[in-house]
Amino acid sequence: xxxxxxxxxxxxxxxxxxxxxxxxxxxxxxxxxxxxxxxxxxxxxxxxxxxxxxxxxxxxxxxxxxxxxxxxxxxxxxxxxxxxxxxxxxxxxxxxxxxxxxxxxxxxxxxxxxxxxxxxxxxxxxxxxxxxxxxxxxxxxxxxxxxxxxxxxxxxxxxxxxxxxxxxxxxxxxxxxxxxxxxxxxxxxxxxxxxxxxxxxxxxxxxxxxxxxxxxxxxxxxxxxxxxxxxxxxxxxxxxxxxxxxxxxxxxxxxxxxxxxxxxxxxxxxxxxxxxxxxxxxxxxxxxxxxxxxxxxxxxxxxxxxxxxxxxxxxxxxxxxxxxxxxxxxxxxxxxxxxxxx
Amino acid sequence: xxxxxxxxxxxxxxxxxxxxxxxxxxxxxxxxxxxxxxxxxxxxxxxxxxxxxxxxxxxxxxxxxxxxxxxxxxxxxxxxxxxxxxxxxxxxxxxxxxxxxxxxxxxxxxxxxxxxxxxxxxxxxxxxxxxxxxxxxxxxxxxxxxxxxxxxxxxxxxxxxxxxxxxxxxxxxxxxxxxxxxxxxxxxxxxxxxxxxxxxxxxxxxxxxxxxxxxxxxxxxxxxxxxxxxxxxxxxxxxxxxxxxxxxxxxxxxxxxxxxxxxxxxxxxxxxxxxxxxxxxxxxxxxxxxxxxxxxxxxxxxxxxxxxxxxxxxxxxxxxxxxxxxxxxxxxxxxxxxxxxxxxxxxxxxxxxxxxxxxxxxxxxxxxxxxxxxxxxxxxxxxxxxxxxxxxxxxxxxxxxxxxxxxxxxxxxxxxxxxxxxxxxxxxxxxxxxxxxxxxxxxxxxxxxxxxxxxxxxxxxxxxxxxxxxxxxxxxxxxxxxxxxxxxxxx
Numbered sequence: 001x002x003x004x005x006x007x008x009x010x011x012x013x014x015x016x017x018x019x020x021x022x023x024x025x026x027x028x029x030x031x032x033x034x035x036x037x038x039x040x041x042x043x044x045x046x047x048x049x050x051x052x053x054x055x056x057x058x059x060x061x062x063x064x065x066x067x068x069x070x071x072x073x074x075x076x077x078x079x080x081x082x083x084x085x086x087x088x089x090x091x092x093x094x095x096x097x098x099x100x101x102x103x104x105x106x107x108x109x110x111x112x113x114x115x116x117x118x119x120x121x122x123x124x125x126x127x128x129x130x131x132x133x134x135x136x137x138x139x140x141x142x143x144x145x146x147x148x149x150x151x152x153x154x155x156x157x158x159x160x161x162x163x164x165x166x167x168x169x170x171x172x173x174x175x176x177x178x179x180x181x182x183x184x185x186x187x188x189x190x191x192x193x194x195x196x197x198x199x200x201x202x203x204x205x206x207x208x209x210x211x212x213x214x215x216x217x218x219x220x221x222x223x224x225x226x227x228x229x230x231x232x233x234x235x236x237x238x239x240x241x242x243x244x245x246x247x248x249x250x251x252x253x254x255x256x257x258x259x260x261x262x263x264x265x266x267x268x269x270x271x272x273x274x275x276x277x278x279x280x281x282x283x284x285x286x287x288x289x290x291x292x293x294x295x296x297x298x299x300x301x302x303x304x305x306x307x308x309x310x311x312x313x314x315x316x317x318x319x320x321x322x323x324x325x326x327x328x329x330x331x332x333x334x335x336x337x338x339x340x341x342x
Numbered sequence: 343x344x345x346x347x348x349x350x351x352x353x354x355x356x357x358x359x360x361x362x363x364x365x366x367x368x369x370x371x372x373x374x375x376x377x378x379x380x381x382x383x384x385x386x387x388x389x390x391x392x393x394x395x396x397x398x399x400x401x402x403x404x405x406x407x408x409x410x411x412x413x414x415x416x417x418x419x420x421x422x423x424x425x426x427x428x429x430x431x432x433x434x435x436x437x438x439x440x441x442x443x444x445x446x447x448x449x450x451x452x453x454x455x456x457x458x459x460x461x462x463x464x465x466x467x468x469x470x471x472x473x474x475x476x477x478x479x480x481x482x483x484x485x486x487x488x489x490x491x492x493x494x495x496x497x498x499x500x501x502x503x504x505x506x507x508x509x510x511x512x513x514x515x516x517x518x519x520x521x522x523x524x525x526x527x528x529x530x531x532x533x534x535x536x537x538x539x540x541x542x543x544x545x546x547x548x549x550x551x552x553x554x555x556x557x558x559x560x561x562x563x564x565x566x567x568x569x570x571x572x573x574x575x576x577x578x579x580x581x582x583x584x585x586x587x588x589x590x591x592x593x594x595x596x597x598x599x600x601x602x603x604x605x606x607x608x609x610x611x612x613x614x615x616x617x618x619x620x621x622x623x624x625x626x627x628x629x630x631x632x633x634x635x636x637x638x639x640x641x642x643x644x645x646x647x648x649x650x651x652x653x654x655x656x657x658x659x660x661x662x663x664x665x666x667x668x669x670x671x672x673x674x675x676x677x678x679x680x681x682x683x684x685x686x687x688x689x690x691x692x693x694x695x696x697x698x699x700x701x702x703x704x705x706x707x708x709x710x711x712x713x714x715x716x717x718x719x720x721x722x723x724x725x726x727x728x729x730x731x732x733x734x735x736x737x738x739x740x741x742x743x744x745x746x747x748x749x750x751x752x753x754x755x756x757x758x759x760x761x762x763x764x765x766x767x768x769x770x771x772x773x774x775x776x777x778x779x780x781x782x783x784x785x786x787x788x789x790x791x792x793x794x795x796x797x798x799x800x801x802x803x804x805x806x807x808x809x810x811x812x813x814x815x816x817x818x819x820x821x822x823x824x825x826x827x828x829x830x831x832x833x
Binding site: 244268272275277279 | 732748749753760761765771772
């Protein structure tokens with residue numbers, strides 16, 4: 001493929017990133033050579049970023065509060081509130097997070113993307129030996145914008161990652177997480193919830209690469225879509241020959257609430273070690289009519305019964321959030337949204 | 343675990359030398375010069391006395407193919423194929439047609455007899471001991487069909503079973519109506535190549551309401567050196583009919599890689615059922631990964647009518663590289679597609695195989711059971727698509743892909759694609775990757791089985807769901823094949 005003719009959003013992004021270094025320089029180069037990803041890129045099969053960005057013509061601004069100079073090194077026991085906000089136009093930012101050996105850290109990320117925005121943000125996260133990171137990504141205010149939040153997480157031995165992604169989608173919202181998993185008592189938990197309506201698009205893409213023995217990865221992603229919305233889940237576990245005794249489980253379950261929505265899933269396994277337990281499950285369906293009937297028969301109106309069932313279905317991954325107040329806050333957000341939908 | 347160790351050792355020993363179909367047969371043949379151009383296509387077409395429209399179709403496909411690129415997405419690695427270094431046709435000397443079994447050169451009959459495929463009808467009954475069932479065989483030797491048995495008996499039932507070259511002559515209207523309607527000439531790189539140069543393959547037409555009185559079978563044999571095989575099979579089950587079709591394949595051991603790019607098209611009309619079974623045992627290459635067949639096949643069934651059913655069952659043990667995705671387009675209301683697969687890779691084999699189930703009609707159902715066993719230094723990928731369109735209300739899919747790894751130098755991969763556009767569908771997918779469970783082995787041993795027997799029991803149990811789907815005649819062969827391919831673990 002030769003160099004393609006850039007669209008306005010690409011030109012704006014390339015110009016805005018002139019002189020950038022590190023990940024931003026890579027993004028610039030990739031955009032210059034290949035353009036923004038389209039359906040032709042296997043990893044973006046169901047999320048056509050280039051098409052979604054068609055109306056963007058100028059550069060925008062992305063602001064990150066909570067991380068001075070783009071570097072974060074939280075203290076033991078600290079909870080960092082990170083707020084990312086993209087204004088109209090194309091923009092990109094990158095920051096790095098280091099969780100030092102033995103520390104336990106919570107990172108609460110809140111994302112906002114205005115209408116007409118294309119915000120790219122990349123987090124480079126290092127979890128050192130014996131450290132623990134709990135990461136909550138909340139993408140409930142990007143509903144008219146385009147947001148691509150990617151992260152590369154380096155998980156050392158004895159380290160622990162617990163990630164919960166919560167999203168209401170957007171014009172196109174993508175949470176892309178890559179974990180390099182060293183094994184040897186380290187664990188990765190990559191959960192997620194999405195609830196989409198009104199033509200919104202959410203893409204949760206994760207890839208975990210087990211390089212050392214005895215690592216654990218557990219994943220539970222649940223979603224519900226309605227009214228022209230589209231939910232995408234792509235999960236991949238790659239287990240190297242050296243990563244014997246890996247225990248990896250992936251589950252994606254989604255509800256289709258009406259017939260103008262779409263769910264696409266690609267739960268992928270690439271296994272080179274024989275003494276492992278790797279499994280994935282994927283189920284797509286709709287609300288259980290008998291459960292609805294039962295609830296109505298007990299005097300619960302249909303609308304309420306539906307909302308209750310959907311809420312209990314979706315809330316399961318939120319149980320992995322250890323902060324009770326935050327968990328309850330997100331449940332409430334879910335409840336509000338369900339009320340609005342039905 | 344000693345049993346696992348034993349299995350690994352046995353598998354290692356097995357890597358070459360046990361492929362009993364590796365012999366070659368000297369037969370006088372007309373072999374086309376190497377290379378691909380319009381002259382070769384005209385030569386192939388002329389040697390089969392094809393009508394003009396068929397030649398035009400081939401030439402159009404060739405023109406299209408020249409602009410296409412070999413697909414890169416599969417998880418297989420091989421050096422670029424020089425398509426000009428392949429012979430596209432090897433047929434009988436002087437273009438002679440064998441009118442009866444007595445005209446077929448004794449060498450070819452002996453070749454098939456050695457493969458366990460007796461072609462003289464009186465001998466056929468002896469083929470499978472204890473079986474009363476007759477199996478009609480179309481034997482394809484390189485690029486031509488040498489003989490088709492039981493044609494007269496099938497004709498009585500109205501079933502047409504003949505080489506596709508003969509069908510073009512005797513039933514051109516049927517061929518013209520259906521050829522390329524399931525796999526269009528421009529479908530993909532290998533299918534387009536096939537459309538340009540296809541030689542023989544089988545043609546089956548089962549008239550309305552007829553239950554085909556016997557199993558139909560085609561046996562493909564690649565013999566001539568440097569020759570690719572490009573067969574094309576077309577099966578049409580008219581309203582309310584039923585047919586079960588079996589396919590077997592072998593090739594001699596050669597140092598070079600041979601190309602096999604076939605196209606199979608199935609059409610099932612209202613209430614019809616087609617059961618298509620394959621036991622694929624092309625030469626997989628030697629212990630160093632040298633030689634072997636490149637098996638790049640496009641197979642697709644179209645459930646065109648309501649309540650129709652197409653079922654693919656495959657046992658894949660051969661080929662250096664397999665690239666094969668038997669698929670079902672579920673167009674008719676309440677139609678059903680099934681895919682049952684056992685794939686065994688050993689040595690340096692690479693397999694990227696799976697299925698596609700495209701749900702278009704209301705109430706369509708599909709079931710996918712895939713069992714992969716990787717051993718040696720092989721790599722295996724299940725790649726599948728389940729797509730449910732907006733109008734496919736009430737669609738149902740169940741998919742299960744299990745992989746078993748034997749030894750620590752192989753790989754097993756699962757790449758399923760799931761797309762759903764209606765809330766009135768239920769799609770389930772499960773996949774696991776493990777080795778033989780130590781707990782299960784222990785349990786079986788504790789009940790008094792030897793390690794060897796316990797391993798055999800577990801591996802048999804692992805593939806049982808699929809073996810059960812094979813017609814009796816093939817189940818026996820498939821089980822033997824598995825035993826040879828993974829001797830030690832199957833006891």
